[in-house]
Amino acid sequence: MGELQVVQTTIDPRSPSYLATQALTQTALTQLHRALDLARESGGERAVTRHHARGGLLARERLELLVDRDSPLLELNPTAGWGAGGPVGAGVVTGIGVVADRICVLAATDTPVADGVLDLDAARKLRRAVRISSQNRLPLVLLLEVGREPRDDPPPVELRRQLGQLGEELAALAADQLPTVGVCFGGHHPPPWAPDLADWLAQLVTLSPVTRPGRAAFLADDERQAIRAARECVERALRPPAAEAAAVPTVTGPAYDPAELLGVPVQEPREILTRVLDGSEFDEVDPAGGPACAGWGRLHGHRVAVLADAGGGGGLAAPETALRLLQDAETNGAVALVALHGGATLPESTLAPAVAASLVPLLLLRLAGEPAPVVTAQARFRFAWPTAGSALEHAAQLTDDAVIDPLDTRPVLGICLGAIRAGRT
Numbered sequence: 100m101g102e103l104q105v106v107q108t109t110i111d112p113r114s115p116s117y118l119a120t121q122a123l124t125q126t127a128l129t130q131l132h133r134a135l136d137l138a139r140e141s142g143g144e145r146a147v148t149r150h151h152a153r154g155g156l157l158a159r160e161r162l163e164l165l166v167d168r169d170s171p172l173l174e175l176n177p178t179a180g181w182g183a184g185g186p187v188g189a190g191v192v193t194g195i196g197v198v199a200d201r202i203c204v205l206a207a208t209d210t211p212v213a214d215g216v217l218d219l220d221a222a223r224k225l226r227r228a229v230r231i232s233s234q235n236r237l238p239l240v241l242l243l244e245v246g247r248e249p250r251d252d253p254p255p256v257e258l259r260r261q262l263g264q265l266g267e268e269l270a271a272l273a274a275d276q277l278p279t280v281g282v283c284f285g286g287h288h289p290p291p292w293a294p295d296l297a298d299w300l301a302q303l304v305t306l307s308p309v310t311r312p313g314r315a316a317f318l319a320d321d322e323r324q325a326i327r328a329a330r331e332c333v334e335r336a337l338r339p340p341a342a343e344a345a346a347v348p349t350v351t352g353p354a355y356d357p358a359e360l361l362g363v364p365v366q367e368p369r370e371i372l373t374r375v376l377d378g379s380e381f382d383e384v385d386p387a388g389g390p391a392c393a394g395w396g397r398l399h400g401h402r403v404a405v406l407a408d409a410g411g412g413g414g415l416a417a418p419e420t421a422l423r424l425l426q427d428a429e430t431n432g433a434v435a436l437v438a439l440h441g442g443a444t445l446p447e448s449t450l451a452p453a454v455a456a457s458l459v460p461l462l463l464l465r466l467a468g469e470p471a472p473v474v475t476a477q478a479r480f481r482f483a484w485p486t487a488g489s490a491l492e493h494a495a496q497l498t499d500d501a502v503i504d505p506l507d508t509r510p511v512l513g514i515c516l517g518a519i520r521a522g523r524t
Contacts, residue, residue, distance in 0.1 A: 103380035103396065106373045108355050110363055121362035124505065127485035131502050134178045134491055138188035142211030150211045155284070156322050158192040158207035161242045164326045165205065166196035172205075173514045176227060178502065180220040181495040186212045189220035193228040195518050198240060199334040202521040204232040207242035210284075222261035223497055229268045234460075234479055236522035238278040238337060240329060241300070244285055269299040278336040280304070282329050284322060302332035350400045353509070354379035360505040365441040365466040365486070368392055368407030372439075375509050381405070384424055391416045391443070393424045395431070399513030401520060403437045404428040404459070410442030410467045418449045428459040434516050435462045435479070442468025442488070450474055460519050462512060465490075470498050480515045484508075 111117060141147050141157050150157065156164070166172055174194040181187045190213030193206045206228045213221060232239040272279055281300040303316040304325045317332070319325035357374045365371070369392055373379040376396040383394035390409030393416040397403065404424050408415045415421070428436055436459050451473040454461050460479035465487045475481055475498060483490045483499045490502045503511050 103378070103382045105354055105379050106369050106381050108370060108373055110359060110367070110370050112359055112362060116364065117362040120364050124361045124484075124486055127490070128504060130491065131178075131485045131504070134181050134187060134502075137181070138177045141209050142186070146211035154321070155210060155244070157211065158209035158242070161207050161282075161322065161326060162192060162194070162196065162205055164323065165240065165242065165329060166198055167200065170197040171510065171514060172196040173511060175231070175500045176224050176494070176497055178491060178494050179224045179497055180218075181491055183220070183495060185218060185220060188212070189218065189224050191217075191221045191224050193224055195231070195237075195514055198238075199330050199337075201238060201333055201337050202518050203238045203240050203333065204228050204235075205240050205242070208244045210244040213244075217258075217262065219255070219258045219261060220497075222258060222265055226261065226265050226268060227497055227500070229265065229272065231480075232277060233268070233272060233275070235518050236277060237518060238280065238333060239272060240333065241279070241281040242326075242329070243281060243283050243296075266299075269296070273299045273301070278302075278333070280329050280332045280336065282319075282325050284325065301336055302329075304328045304332065351378040351397075353377070357506060357509055360508060365484075366390060366409045368409055368439055368441060371466070372396065372405065372407065375512070376405075385417065385420045389416075393420050395433075398437065398509065398516060401434040401513075401516040402432055403435055403462075403516070404431075404433045405437050405439070407439035408441045408443035408445070410440075415443050415445070418446055421450065422453050425453050425457050425459065429457065433459055434520050435460045437462045437512065438464070438474075438478075440465045440468065440471070442466070445471040445474055447471055447473045451477065462515055462519075464508065464512070465499065469493075475499075479519065482511060 162172060172194050174192065176193060177188055179189045190209045191206060192209055196203060196205050206225055229239065279300045280302045281296060282304045284306055304319055305316050306319055306325055317328045319328055353374050353376060355373045360371065360374050363370045372381050376398055381394050381396045383392055391407060393406045396405055406416060406421055406424060425436060438461060440463060454474060454477045461477060463475060463478035463481040465483040467487050469488045470493055481499050482501055482503050483494065484505050485502050493499050494502045
């Protein structure tokens with residue numbers, strides 16, 4: 100790694116090309132915000148009113164009480180199921196947040212939407228949360244509404260398969276000694292779709308007496324007390340963070356305004372990096388002046404390797420450069436390889452084996468074009484801008500973890516890098 104240099108911008112926010120790109124981005128953001136509003140309706144006003152009247156909290160209200168005050172919550176797969184005819188969000192809220200100073204993976208069922216019954220999208224969304232917990236070695240906290248009876252008709256074959264795999268993956272977390280905490284709201288224990296849940300969780304909080312012998316649980320009087328007990332379980336189950344993990348990295352914001360990301364064309368990856376990386380500093384590897392680039396930088400204080408293609412016919416960095424960057428990332432202490440996919444055709448036959456073999460996680464942000472299936476599947480986290488090809492459709496199918504506002508690029512990637520780093524300690 101050489102010395103980090105501030106990248107000089109050539110973007111003019113008053114130029115016609117910038118304004119045209121900004122207009123397209125705003126149109127795509129409008130559609131994204133509509134989808135997110137649907138996800139946050141929680142079954143509609145009548146269902147929410149009825150649930151509140153019973154003394155229940157919504158999934159996002161429960162999570163807000165669970166996470167540390169003033170700490171960010173990165174919601175994952177918020178638009179799962181969009182456009183498929185079912186509830187947007189699939190009746191489950193998942194994400195990454197800080198609980199008792201520990202970064203955790205969180206999942207909460209949204210009762211007014213699902214009424215205690217999981218559909219296929221909900222099962223797949225929960226499986227994705229469990230996988231993120233497993234890959235990053237992060238604690239898992241489940242807030243589950245189990246007060247409703249299961250439906251009479253048997254679930255479809257594929258749903259049964261997904262629920263079975265969810266159970267196996269939860270059991271694997273327990274076998275791997277990853278801390279798991281569950282809160283079961285309502286009158287049934289365990290939830291009808293997961294009869295072995297109590298055996299998979301290291302700590303369990305319920306609002307009704309536990310009838311199964313030999314399984315200790317914390318019994319709460321109401322939902323707020325249950326959530327406080329869950330926070331205490333996290334604190335007890337996990338050792339205090341090591342000094343290295345607890346230390347806040349020195350963070351310098353970009354030298355250029357991140358708000359300009361709305362009008363920066365994806366064919367200019369260096370211009371995007373100047374508005375994402377700390378200090379707008381980037382040490383480029385094999386700089387040839389072409390549209391694609393590879394190199395080193397810092398993001399929220401974390402050292403990262405960066406690989407960006409230009410898309411739009413702009414092409415990729417040379418394959419040998421990309422492979423060398425990935426290899427050097429292991430020895431240079433990079434927290435992750437951050438890949439900005441601008442729509443060029445990724446050489447999966449070259450990159451996929453290298454990514455799979457690397458000890459450095461891949462953090463993928465799709466700016467344009469369609470997903471590259473193999474590389475996308477190997478990414479530790481994967482996001483898309485709303486301007487990317489069929490962004491909402493792919494996020495609805497959980498191909499991407501979320502469609503994000505370009506203005507949120509830096510904080511979203513920063514949270515993911517913090518989660519990766521926390522899991523290593």
